[in-house]
Amino acid sequence: MGTALIYDEEMTKYKLLWVDPACKIEVPERLTVSYEALVRSGLSDRCVSIPPREATDAEILLAHSEEYLEAVKKTPYMTLEDLKEFTLQYGDVYFHPNIYHCAKLAAGSALQLVDSVMTGKVRNGIALVRPPGHHSMRSAANGFCVFNNVAIAAQYAKQKHGVKRVLIVDWDIHHGQGVQYCFEDDPSVLYYSWHRYEHQKFWPNLRESDYDSVGKGNGAGFNVNVPWNKVGMENSDYLSIFCHVLLPVAYEFCPDLVLVCAGFDSAIGDPEGEMCATPDIFAHLTHLLMNLAGGKLCAVLEGGYNLTSLPQSVCQTVQTLLGDPLPQPAGLRSPCKSALESLQCVRSAHRRYWSFLKHAANQPSTDISTKRIKLANEEEGKTEMAVEERAAEIKEWPEPPERPSPPVRCASLLPEDVACPDGLKLFSSSKDLHPLLASKLQNGADDQDALITVSRLYAMIEKMLTNEIGSGLVLISDISAAMMGALQDLPSDLVDRVLVVCVGKEKDLNYLTTDGKMLFVQISDEDKEKEKNKYFIPVSLKKGCSDTAGFIQAVLGLLLPLAYEYDPTLVLLVRTPGSGVDDSMWQQLIGLLLGFAKGHTLVLMQTNEKVHVGPTASALLGRPAPPLLELQTLDQEDGEALERLRERLQTDWKMLQTTSEGTE
Ligand SMILES: NCCCNCCCCCS
Numbered sequence: 003m004g005t006a007l008i009y010d011e012e013m014t015k016y017k018l019l020w021v022d023p024a025c026k027i028e029v030p031e032r033l034t035v036s037y038e039a040l041v042r043s044g045l046s047d048r049c050v051s052i053p054p055r056e057a058t059d060a061e062i063l064l065a066h067s068e069e070y071l072e073a074v075k076k077t078p079y080m081t082l083e084d085l086k087e088f089t090l091q092y093g094d095v096y097f098h099p100n101i102y103h104c105a106k107l108a109a110g111s112a113l114q115l116v117d118s119v120m121t122g123k124v125r126n127g128i129a130l131v132r133p134p135g136h137h138s139m140r141s142a143a144n145g146f147c148v149f150n151n152v153a154i155a156a157q158y159a160k161q162k163h164g165v166k167r168v169l170i171v172d173w174d175i176h177h178g179q180g181v182q183y184c185f186e187d188d189p190s191v192l193y194y195s196w197h198r199y200e201h202q203k204f205w206p207n208l209r210e211s212d213y214d215s216v217g218k219g220n221g222a223g224f225n226v227n228v229p230w231n232k233v234g235m236e237n238s239d240y241l242s243i244f245c246h247v248l249l250p251v252a253y254e255f256c257p258d259l260v261l262v263c264a265g266f267d268s269a270i271g272d273p274e275g276e277m278c279a280t281p282d283i284f285a286h287l288t289h290l291l292m293n294l295a296g297g298k299l300c301a302v303l304e305g306g307y308n309l310t311s312l313p314q315s316v317c318q319t320v321q322t323l324l325g326d327p328l329p330q331p332a333g334l335r336s337p338c339k340s341a342l343e344s345l346q347c348v349r350s351a352h353r354r355y356w357s358f359l360k361h362a363a364n365q366p367s368t369d370i371s372t373k374r375i376k377l378a379n380e381e382e383g384k385t386e387m388a389v390e391e392r393a394a395e396i397k398e399w400p401e402p403p404e405r406p407s408p409p410v411r412c413a414s415l416l417p418e419d420v421a422c423p424d425g426l427k428l429f430s431s432s433k434d435l436h437p438l439l440a441s442k443l444q445n446g447a448d449d450q451d452a453l454i455t456v457s458r459l460y461a462m463i464e465k466m467l468t469n470e471i472g473s474g475l476v477l478i479s480d481i482s483a484a485m486m487g488a489l490q491d492l493p494s495d496l497v498d499r500v501l502v503v504c505v506g507k508e509k510d511l512n513y514l515t516t517d518g519k520m521l522f523v524q525i526s527d528e529d530k531e532k533e534k535n536k537y538f539i540p541v542s543l544k545k546g547c548s549d550t551a552g553f554i555q556a557v558l559g560l561l562l563p564l565a566y567e568y569d570p571t572l573v574l575l576v577r578t579p580g581s582g583v584d585d586s587m588w589q590q591l592i593g594l595l596l597g598f599a600k601g602h603t604l605v606l607m608q609t610n611e612k613v614h615v616g617p618t619a620s621a622l623l624g625r626p627a628p629p630l631l632e633l634q635t636l637d638q639e640d641g642e643a644l645e646r647l648r649e650r651l652q653t654d655w656k657m658l659q660t661t662s663e664g665t666e
């Protein structure tokens with residue numbers, strides 16, 4: 003199934019007709035440079051082009067009042083003076099004779115996208131629209147927005163397609179207060195937004211944009227605000243918030259549709275955001291959402307005002323929607339203190355609503371809300387430029403890296419009697435021993451067969467690292483022997499950093515290393531004594547890998563942050579016999595791990611578990627994992643044990659931090 007692209011140059015045919023410094027950045031070129039970049043890169047040809055349509059009155063009234071719609075209807079016939087007059091009643095927005103038409107097309111584009119995804123015509127898609135939508139409210143235009151495209155789309159998806167739970171992820175750098183107001187008492191729509199806030203000193207300066215606005219009444223817990231109280235936030239800050247707040251809540255919410263308020267003013271170079279996250283981060287943010295809701299994801303453009311980083315970010319997003327390999331995340335480091343403060347506040351505000359956050363630490367002593375009050379009391383403009391703000395002055399960043407698809411998406415080494423699933427290519431390697439193993443043969447290694455197997459593994463790994471092969475699936479008769487053979491003094495010129503994810507028991511792990519060439523993460527029911535090796539992470543779940551809630555929490559809260567920080571060049575995923583992991587969870591894990599090492603994940607399974615070859619192949623080929631069934635709540639003891647493990651590891655692994663304690 004493909005990726006929809008919705009764009010029409012009609013939506014470029016309105017602009018600011020008078021002088022207004024607050025609005026001059028919202029120009030038609032935003033759309034043309036984005037679309038032209040998709041055309042130039044060949045990405046638009048790989049998408050399914052879907053035409054926009056005008057939203058009907060009834061559809062617009064899903065999120066707006068009649069009087070507001072009637073008022074906007076009059077704008078095409080207004081003189082310039084009337085338009086200026088009409089605009090004055092709203093904030094930071096402008097009207098134009100053609101903006102009503104474009105606003106209907108923008109909302110209609112979002113609806114076309116929802117229809118295309120919900121009817122299975124495409125898997126996912128993006129709508130390049132203007133005017134944006136997330137600031138517009140029931141009876142007011144605001145922040146360049148006229149109709150709330152994504153809010154209308156969410157209501158429409160529920161009403162027309164019977165969607166039960168909609169997740170809205172707003173990665174625009176502004177708080178989409180219009181979306182928050184629309185759904186704050188609605189438990190069927192989870193609204194998640196991060197936004198530049200600076201303790202309420204940044205536009206739209208709303209008290210209710212802070213982390214303690216968690217939703218109202220039945221909607222309590224279904225509104226998640228992450229305030230950025232400093233500029234200059236980087237990739238690490240964005241990813242740690244996703245891993246420690248958004249993803250656990252999103253998986254527990256278990257949506258059947260994901261809508262993205264895809265604003266790119268959160269990228270480096272943007273005059274509004276003044277952040278430092280690079281455009282390739284949107285490849286990862288998109289990827290992390292693509293295994294929710296069976297892959298049904300609709301991205302709708304919101305903001306983005308730097309005409310260089312905007313098209314780059316759009317291309318990174320579309321390339322991921324199309325299933326291309328991800329770039330290795332550029333030089334991650336520890337989240338900054340301010341981000342950790344926000345992280346801790348959001349997690350503690352939501353711990354009572356989400357079982358995955360139940361073990362989160364309390365609000366920090368120096369609570370950032372007191373800073374909000376103090377700063378609000380200071381007279382304007384006294385805050386001198388902090389060091390982070392100077393960081394935002396940097397406006398240079400590298401072109402996002404190429405992301406070529408390997409000629410063979412997935413290769414497999416299977417015994418003769420196991421059929422090769424469609425899409426997998428049988429790996430043919432020369433029968434002679436891999437040169438790296440010849441030495442082992444000399445000191446009289448006993449088991450010839452094991453050596454041949456390892457030799458073919460090494461050959462496949464080599465072809466993955468030269469990007470001739472994307473991922474690999476290997477069935478072997480004895481998985482322990484194969485791991486021993488392959489990992490025992492792993493040849494350093496074969497691979498320099500391999501992440502081994504072992505699902506299930508594995509008795510003797512005496513090939514572990516402490517030099518960092520291998521990070522070994524094991525999820526099982528074995529309670530290993532306190533490990534002292536930074537590169538061996540035993541995660542134990544009382545009920546083992548069949549406990550989906552515990553498993554997903556271990557993956558999201560521990561494995562993902564570790565993998566981002568470790569940044570492997572190869573991922574080796576081992577499923578040991580009798581692990582008990584269920585196939586949909588297994589597919590979720592594969593989907594998430596494909597985001598690392600440019601998609602070079604090698605799966606090892608035992609031949610007597612060949613029943614799992616189909617689901618494994620499907621996930622390795624990039625097909626979305628089926629939605630996890632309603633997750634049972636996280637086991638109390640497991641939750642506490644995972645939290646203790648995270649606390650113990652966070653000194654060595656900065657991406658595991660979730661509180662600001664102990665940071666300088
Ligand atoms: N700096 C001037 C304050 C107005 N800024 C409005 C930004 C609207 C963004 C929509 S994504």
Ligand SMILES: [Zn+2]
Pocket residue numbers: 174175176265267274304305306
């Ligand atoms: Zn914005």
